Amino acid sequence: MKKKRVMFILALAVLLAFLFVGVAADLIAPWDPNAVDMANSLAGPSRAHWLGTDHLGRDLLSRLIYGSRSSVFIAFFATGCTLLVGMTIGLVSGWLGGWPDQLIQSVVNIFQGIPSTAFVVAVLGLLGPGMRSLLIAIVVSSWAGFSRIVRNQVLEVREQHYIEGARAMGAGGLYIVRRHILPNILLPLLVLIATRIGSTVLTVAAMSYLGLGLRAPASDWGIMINDAKLYYIRYFPVLLAPAACLTLFCLSINLIADYLRDRLDHDDGAARML
Amino acid sequence: MALIEMKHLTKVFRSGRLGSRAHTAVDDVSLTIGPGETYGLMGESGCGKSTLGRMLTCLLPATSGQVLYDGRDLLRVGKRELHPYRRRVQMLFQHPDTSLNPRMTVLDSLREPFLLHDLPGRAHMDDVIREHIRAYGIQPELLERRASQVSGGQTQRIVLARIMLLQPEFIVLDEPTSMLDVSVQAQIMALLRDIQERTGVSYLLISHDLDLIRRSSHRIGIMRDGKLLEQGETGAVLDSPTHPYTRSLINSFAYMRD
Ligand SMILES: Nc1ncnc2c1ncn2[C@@H]1O[C@H](COP(=O)(O)OP(=O)(O)O)[C@@H](O)[C@H]1O
Ligand SMILES: [Mg+2]
Numbered sequence: 125m126k127k128k129r130v131m132f133i134l135a136l137a138v139l140l141a142f143l144f145v146g147v148a149a150d151l152i153a154p155w156d157p158n159a160v161d162m163a164n165s166l167a168g169p170s171r172a173h174w175l176g177t178d179h180l181g182r183d184l185l186s187r188l189i190y191g192s193r194s195s196v197f198i199a200f201f202a203t204g205c206t207l208l209v210g211m212t213i214g215l216v217s218g219w220l221g222g223w224p225d226q227l228i229q230s231v232v233n234i235f236q237g238i239p240s241t242a243f244v245v246a247v248l249g250l251l252g253p254g255m256r257s258l259l260i261a262i263v264v265s266s267w268a269g270f271s272r273i274v275r276n277q278v279l280e281v282r283e284q285h286y287i288e289g290a291r292a293m294g295a296g297g298l299y300i301v302r303r304h305i306l307p308n309i310l311l312p313l314l315v316l317i318a319t320r321i322g323s324t325v326l327t328v329a330a331m332s333y334l335g336l337g338l339r340a341p342a343s344d345w346g347i348m349i350n351d352a353k354l355y356y357i358r359y360f361p362v363l364l365a366p367a368a369c370l371t372l373f374c375l376s377i378n379l380i381a382d383y384l385r386d387r388l389d390h391d392d393g394a395a396r397m398l
Numbered sequence: 399m400a401l402i403e404m405k406h407l408t409k410v411f412r413s414g415r416l417g418s419r420a421h422t423a424v425d426d427v428s429l430t431i432g433p434g435e436t437y438g439l440m441g442e443s444g445c446g447k448s449t450l451g452r453m454l455t456c457l458l459p460a461t462s463g464q465v466l467y468d469g470r471d472l473l474r475v476g477k478r479e480l481h482p483y484r485r486r487v488q489m490l491f492q493h494p495d496t497s498l499n500p501r502m503t504v505l506d507s508l509r510e511p512f513l514l515h516d517l518p519g520r521a522h523m524d525d526v527i528r529e530h531i532r533a534y535g536i537q538p539e540l541l542e543r544r545a546s547q548v549s550g551g552q553t554q555r556i557v558l559a560r561i562m563l564l565q566p567e568f569i570v571l572d573e574p575t576s577m578l579d580v581s582v583q584a585q586i587m588a589l590l591r592d593i594q595e596r597t598g599v600s601y602l603l604i605s606h607d608l609d610l611i612r613r614s615s616h617r618i619g620i621m622r623d624g625k626l627l628e629q630g631e632t633g634a635v636l637d638s639p640t641h642p643y644t645r646s647l648i649n650s651f652a653y654m655r656d
Contacts, residue, residue: 285491286499286507286545289557292455293514293564294484307501 132383135376142373146193155183157190157343166359178348178362179355188365190343196373198255199325202262203317206324209263210270211313215301217271218278229275235268244327248336258337262324273316277309311388318381322374329370345370400430400466401600402454402487402568407463409449409624423449425624426463431568434594436601438615438632440608440647446624447604448492451570454602455489456480467568485515488561489570493577494553498545504556505541511563527563533596534559534589551582555589562593568600576605587614608651612636620644 145152155173161181168176175184217228247261281287282305290300331337332346340347348366356363409424423446431437441447452458454465456472465472472483491497498507505527512523519526528538534555540548548556554574561569571590575583591614593599605611611618612632619629620641627641639645 284496285493286497288452288457288489288491289497289560290510291457292484292487292489293511294481295510295514299514303502304499308499 128383128386131379135379135383138372138376139380142192142196142369142376145189146196149189149193153183153186153189155186157182157186158341159183166355166362168359175365176359176361178351184361184365187343187348188345188369191345191348191366192369194338194342194344195325195328195346195370198258198328199321202259202324202328203321205259205263206266206270206320207313207317210267211274213267214271214274215278215305218275218282219297219301219305221279221282225275228271232268232272232275235265236272238265240265241327241330244331245334245336248331253331253336253339255338258328258331261331262327266320266324270316270320274309274313277312278305281305281308311384315381315384315388318377318384322377322381325370325373325377399432401433401435403430403464403466404428404450404454405464405466407450407453407465408461409446409453409458410461422624424453424460427621427624427626429619429626429629431600431602433567433600434598435617436594436603436615438603438605438611438618439621440605440611440618441621442606445621447606447621448572450621451489451572451602451604454570455487456483457489485564486567487570488564488566488568489572490554490557490561490574492573494550494557495577497553497557498548500544500546502545503541504536504543504545504548507545507556508541508560508563511560515564517563530563531556531559534562535585550578551586554578554586558589558593562597565597566599568602570602570604572604573606574603575610576607583610590614608647620647 159182161177163181164173164177165179165181166177167173167181170176173183173185175188178184178187213228213232217225217232243265244261247264248257251257251260287300287304290304295303328337329344329346329349332344333350335350338344338347340351345366349363349370352363352366405428407424407427408422411421411423413419413421425446427450429437439447439450449458453460453473456465460473463473467483467487470483472480472487475483498504505524508527508531509523511517512520512526517523528541531538531541536552536555536559540552540556545553574590575586578586587610590601594601603611603615615632617630618632618635620627620635620643622643627643628635628639635644636648639648
């Protein structure tokens with residue numbers, strides 16, 4: 125347990141570092157990530173370019189830093205949107221119960237039945253590439269899972285006597301959701317949110333790599349990997365650097381989720397349905 | 399004079415596709431409870447006692463029948479109009495372990511009546527609560543604890559204290575001690591009797607324990623499969639039961655005491 129705690133703190137530090145780097149990219153990045161310098165392409169590390177340059181002579185470190193901004197920002201924002209949509213639908217479904225619940229759950233079943241990567245690709249194909257399409261694709265393909273879990277949690281919590289007690293005292297639906305239901309389902313949701321941020325970063329990178337997400341010249345880890353595929357033999361860090369960032373980010377977010385899940389299991393077994 | 403009167407109260411639960419299967423949990427129950435009275439409702443597990451209690455407290459809509467309170471049918475008043483009745487009719491539940499929100503402190507739970515109703519002393523509710531809980535045997539240290547760190551007997555005391563902040567006239571006690579140790583059971587029953595003497599509140603005491611019902615109720619009703627088989631003064635029903643089911647119940651409890 126002690127070891128896990130250390131890992132958790134390290135992972136949290138890494139996550140916060142990525143966030144900080146993303147937010148403060150303008151201040152930290154030594155170069156403009158799009159400044160082309162063909163005379164100096166695929167150069168090794170130097171005083172001026174600590175990690176060297178890519179095939180267009182752009183500073184690798186600066187591109188990584190701006191890539192952190194786009195990847196992490198999109199992942200957090202998309203997960204936030206998904207959470208909002210999924211949680212609202214799940215709350216409504218679980219709270220109303222009966223036929224509205226059955227109806228909503230049939231829709232959820234349909235959405236959950238479609239493999240999510242195929243779904244994202246299909247939506248992007250329909251809407252065309254770009255940041256906004258990517259956001260929509262992620263929300264549309266993953267709200268169902270969120271809402272299912274929220275709904276199951278609500279169904280479990282709403283049977284508890286303290287909910288009946290609050291209703292007997294005259295509490296309305298909004299009061300009960302805010303004071304009694306949300307606080308009791310939030311912790312298990314945290315695990316899901318963390319896992320989902322990790323997988324969203326990967327989705328964003330994968331779509332950008334496929335040319336369906338963000339487009340060049342934007343700096344994004346997925347685009348960087350895509351750019352690197354022709355040049356990594358001549359200068360390996362063009363591939364290694366973005367791949368390492370991606371791996372490190374996903375690893376730390378998964379360690380955080382893992383730790384939270386353990387804590388929950390110790391707490392009251394609320395994570396068993398995740 | 400009756401405080402609360404149920405007339406032909408019925409609850410049918412529907413399940414399956416489009417409600418194809420129907421189960422009558424409460425079947426045409428009529429009974430009245432007077433001010434300051436304890437009515438003991440006795441019946442085996444699953445016979446519909448909790449369902450009846452939930453309908454009385456408007457936690458569950460009835461399929462048909464009436465609940466007359468103050469001359470009004472509680473099952474047919476609007477949400478807004480019902481709110482003042484929420485103070486007057488309350489319910490204590492069977493399972494202490496889910497009766498308080500585990501993420502809230504005991505003090506937070508006790509503050510809820512003030513947030514939902516315009517109670518006297520609202521401006522300084524914490525002081526009112528600290529003073530109030532003394533009569534319920536709740537140690538002040540408990541106020542800072544989370545509900546998950548409070549024992550079953552203490553939880554029932556806390557929930558009772560919270561109910562009494564609302565100054566109700568009628569409380570449904572749904573097997574209030576069935577999850578507690580025998581010694582704690584006796585304490586809670588004594589507390590309930592004490593509250594009734596002080597405030598004149600009426601109880602519907604639900605239990606499957608004939609002994610407990612016999613000792614605490616002025617009148618009793620025997621329920622089976624959703625139906626009220628017979629009712630009357632406690633002594634009268636137990637001394638000369640008219641229904642064979644009641645007779646067999648009495649026999650089995652007499653046997654248990656020997
Ligand atoms: N919400 C519900 N939906 C469907 N059936 C229910 C529901 N609540 C109770 N029942 C059924 O109604 C019957 C009576 O239940 P209940 O009132 O809890 O009994 P008791 O409190 O006497 O043990 C049981 O058969 C139970 O399965
Ligand atoms: Mg019951």
